Amino acid sequence: MTRKEQKEMRQKQIMFKALELFVTKGFAETKISDIAEELGISVGLLFHYYESKEKLYLELVKMGLEGTQGSEKTAFDDPIQYFEKILNGLLGAAQDQPWVCMMFVLMAQAQRKGMPEEIRQLALTVDQIHFSAALVEQGQKLGSIRDGDPLALSSAFWCSVQGIMEYHAAVPEMPLPKTEWIIDILRKA
Amino acid sequence: MTRKEQKEMRQKQIMFKALELFVTKGFAETKISDIAEELGISVGLLFHYYESKEKLYLELVKMGLEGTQGSEKTAFDDPIQYFEKILNGLLGAAQDQPWVCMMFVLMAQAQRKGMPEEIRQLALTVDQIHFSAALVEQGQKLGSIRDGDPLALSSAFWCSVQGIMEYHAAVPEMPLPKTEWIIDILRKA
DNA sequence: TTATTCACCGAACTTGTATTCAATATACAA
DNA sequence: TTGTATATTGAATACAAGTTCGGTGAATAA
Numbered sequence: 029m030t031r032k033e034q035k036e037m038r039q040k041q042i043m044f045k046a047l048e049l050f051v052t053k054g055f056a057e058t059k060i061s062d063i064a065e066e067l068g069i070s071v072g073l074l075f076h077y078y079e080s081k082e083k084l085y086l087e088l089v090k091m092g093l094e095g096t097q098g099s100e101k102t103a104f105d106d107p108i109q110y111f112e113k114i115l116n117g118l119l120g121a122a123q124d125q126p127w128v129c130m131m132f133v134l135m136a137q138a139q140r141k142g143m144p145e146e147i148r149q150l151a152l153t154v155d156q157i158h159f160s161a162a163l164v165e166q167g168q169k170l171g172s173i174r175d176g177d178p179l180a181l182s183s184a185f186w187c188s189v190q191g192i193m194e195y196h197a198a199v200p201e202m203p204l205p206k207t208e209w210i211i212d213i214l215r216k217a
Numbered sequence: 218m219t220r221k222e223q224k225e226m227r228q229k230q231i232m233f234k235a236l237e238l239f240v241t242k243g244f245a246e247t248k249i250s251d252i253a254e255e256l257g258i259s260v261g262l263l264f265h266y267y268e269s270k271e272k273l274y275l276e277l278v279k280m281g282l283e284g285t286q287g288s289e290k291t292a293f294d295d296p297i298q299y300f301e302k303i304l305n306g307l308l309g310a311a312q313d314q315p316w317v318c319m320m321f322v323l324m325a326q327a328q329r330k331g332m333p334e335e336i337r338q339l340a341l342t343v344d345q346i347h348f349s350a351a352l353v354e355q356g357q358k359l360g361s362i363r364d365g366d367p368l369a370l371s372s373a374f375w376c377s378v379q380g381i382m383e384y385h386a387a388v389p390e391m392p393l394p395k396t397e398w399i400i401d402i403l404r405k406a
Numbered sequence: 407t408t409a410t411t412c413a414c415c416g417a418a419c420t421t422g423t424a425t426t427c428a429a430t431a432t433a434c435a436a
Numbered sequence: 437t438t439g440t441a442t443a444t445t446g447a448a449t450a451c452a453a454g455t456t457c458g459g460t461g462a463a464t465a466a
Contacts, residue, residue, distance in 0.1 A: 031433060031442070038443085053331030056245030060424060070445045075425065077443095140387065142242030157391075177392050184381060184394035188402075191380025192373060198329060202346075203366050205373035205402075212401045213377075213394075220412070220463065227413085249454060259415045264455065266413095 039077055041067055043091070044127060046084055051130040051197050055085060055143065082144050089151050092135045096154050107167035111160075111214060115189065116207045122196055123204070132193045157183045164214065174216040185213050228266055230256055232280070233316060235273055240319040240386050244274060244332065271333050278340050281324045285343050296356035300349075300403060304378065305396050311385055312393070321382045346372045353403065363405040374402050 029037075045067055049058040060081050064071045078084040103110035121128035137143070138151035160182040167173030173181065188210055196204060218226075234256055238247040249270050253260045267273040293299045310317035326332070327340030350371040356362030362370065377399055385393060 029433095034433095034443075053329070054243055054245060056243065057331030059422090071424085072426085072446070073444055079425090081424065140242065142246030174398070176395060176398070180392035180394055181398070183384065183391050184377075184398050187380035187384045188373075188377035188399070189380070191376035191378070191383065194380065195372065195376045202372050203369035205369055206365060209363070209365070209370070209373050209402050210377070212406075213398050217401075217406065223413075223463095248452090260454085261416070261456085262414055268455090270454065 035077075038069075038073075042074060042077055042084070043088065047088055047127060047130050047134060050085060050088070051133045051137070055137065082147065085138070085144075086147055086150070088131075088134055089138050089147055092131045092138075093150070093154065095131060096135075103163055106170065106172065107163040108172040108211065108215060110163060111185065112207060112211055115210060118189065118193070119204050119207055122193070126197075126200065129193050130197050133190075133197045136190055136194075156186050160186065167214070172216060173214050181214055185210070188213060224266075227258075227262075231263060231266055231273070232277065236277055236316060236319050236323060239274060239277065240322045240326070244326065271336065274327070274333075275336055275339070277320075277323055278327050278336055281320045281327075282339070282343065284320060285324075295359055295361050296352040297361045297400065297404060299352060300374065301396060301400055304399060307378065307382070308393050308396055311382070315386075315389065318382050319386050322379075322386045325379055325383075345375050349375065356403070361405055362403050370403055374399070377402060 042063065046058075046063050049062055049066070053062075060074055061071050064074050074084075078087065118128065118132065135151055135154060138147050140148070143151075157179070161178040164173055164178040164181045168175060168178065192205060192210070195202065231252065235247075235252050238251055238255070242251075249263055250260050253263050263273075267276065293302075307317065307321065324340055324343060327336050329337070332340075346368070350367045353362055353367040353370045357364060357367065381394060381399070384391065
C-alpha cells in the first residue's frame with residue numbers, strides 16, 4: 029500500500045469511527061482514547077492526523093455542511109413532493125449507509141449549547157426549519173399542505189425527522205417509519 | 218426563613234437549574250461550577266446538598282420516573298384518544314411549565330450510551346415505545362390507527378414527540394405543533 | 407446564655423483525559 | 437544503498453473539572 033493511500037485510509041477510518049461515537053455517545057462523553065482503542069491504534073496516531081478533538085469534530089461538521097448543498101432550487105413547484113423526496117432519501121439511506129443518518133444527527137448536535145463556539149457557529153449556518161417554512165407556505169397556497177403556522181409546521185416536520193434519526197442512530201434495529209406517515213404531519217387531508 | 222425551608226428551597230433551586238443545564242447542554246458538557254455560578258452559590262455548597270454530579274443527575278431521573286407512574290393504567294375505548302390526551306398534556310405543559318418538557322428530554326438522554334451505567338439502567342425501565350406498540354395494535358383492530366408495523370408506528374410517534382420536546386427545550390420561542398398534526402402519524406385517514 | 411448544628415465559602419486535592427514528545431520502524435526518493 | 441520523510445507507538449505532561457476539607461458566622465436547641 030502506498031503512503032498516500034494509507035493516509036487517506038486512516039483518515040477515513042478515524043472520521044467514520046469518530047462520527048459513530050460522537051453521535052451515539054455525544055461529544056464530551058467520547059474520549060479520544062475510545063476512538064483509538066476501537067480502531068486498534070494509538071492515541072498518538074490520532075493526533076498525528078488531527079490536531080485536536082475539536083478539529084476532528086469540526087472536520088465532520090464541514091463534511092456534513094457539504095452534503096447539505098444543492099437540490100433545493102426545484103422545490104417550489106410542488107413542495108410536498110420535495111419533502112417526500114428528501115425524507116425518502118434519508119430513510120432509505122438510513123439502512124445501508126448509516127453514516128447518512130449519523131451525519132444528520134451530528135449536525136443537530138453541533139448546534140447545541142455547550143458545544144465549542146466555533147463548531148456551533150458553523151453548524152448554525154444550516155437552518156432547515158426556516159428554509160422549509162417558505163416551502164410550507166407555498167404548499168399551503170397550492171393546497172397540498174395543511175393550514176397552520178408555516179414555521180410551526182416546518183419545525184414539527186424536521187423535529188420529528190430529527191427524533192427518528194437520533195433514535196435510529198442509537199437503536200438501529202428498531203424498524204423505521206414509512207415516508208408517508210411522517211409526510212402526513214404536513215399533508216392536507 | 219427557617220432552616221428546613223431554606224434547605225428545601227436550595228435543593229429545589231439546584232435541581233431545577235441542573236435540569237435546565239443538563240437538558241440544554243448535556244450531562245458531560247455541564248460543569249458543576251456552571252450550576253453553582255448561575256445560582257450564585259459556591260461549588261462547595263452544591264456538594265453539601267448532593268454528594269456527586271452523578272447523584273444529582275440520578276435524583277432528577279428518579280423524579281422523572283415518579284412522574285411516569287399512573288396515567289398509563291386507565292383504559293380507553295379507543296387508543297387514539299389515549300395518545301391525544303397524553304400529547305395534549307405534554308404540549309400544553311411545555312409552555313407554562315418548561316420543566317415538564319425538560320424532564321421528558323432528560324429521561325431520554327439518560328438512556329443514551331455514554332451515560333453512567335447506574336443512571337442508564339434506571340432510565341431504561343421506562344419504555345414508552347414498547348408499551349405503546351400494544352395500544353397501536355389495539356387501535357388498528359378498532360380501525361382508528363393506520364396499518365403497518367405497530368412497533369414502527371409507535372416509535373415513529375414517540376421519536377417525533379421526542380424530537381419536538383428536545384427542540385423546544387433548546388429553542389423555547391419556536392411555536393409548538395398542534396396535537397392533531399402529530400397524531401396524524403398514527404391516525405387512519 | 408451558651409453549645410451545637412448547619413449553611414456556606416474558597417482553597418487545596420485528585421483524577422481523568424486531552425495533548426505533547428522522544429524514539430522506532432517503514433516507505434520512498436536519490 | 438543511503439538518507440529523508442512519515443507512520444506509529446507508549447510514556448510524559450498539562451490542564452480542566454470533580455471532589456474534599458477546614459474555617460466562619462448565623463440559626464437553633466438546651
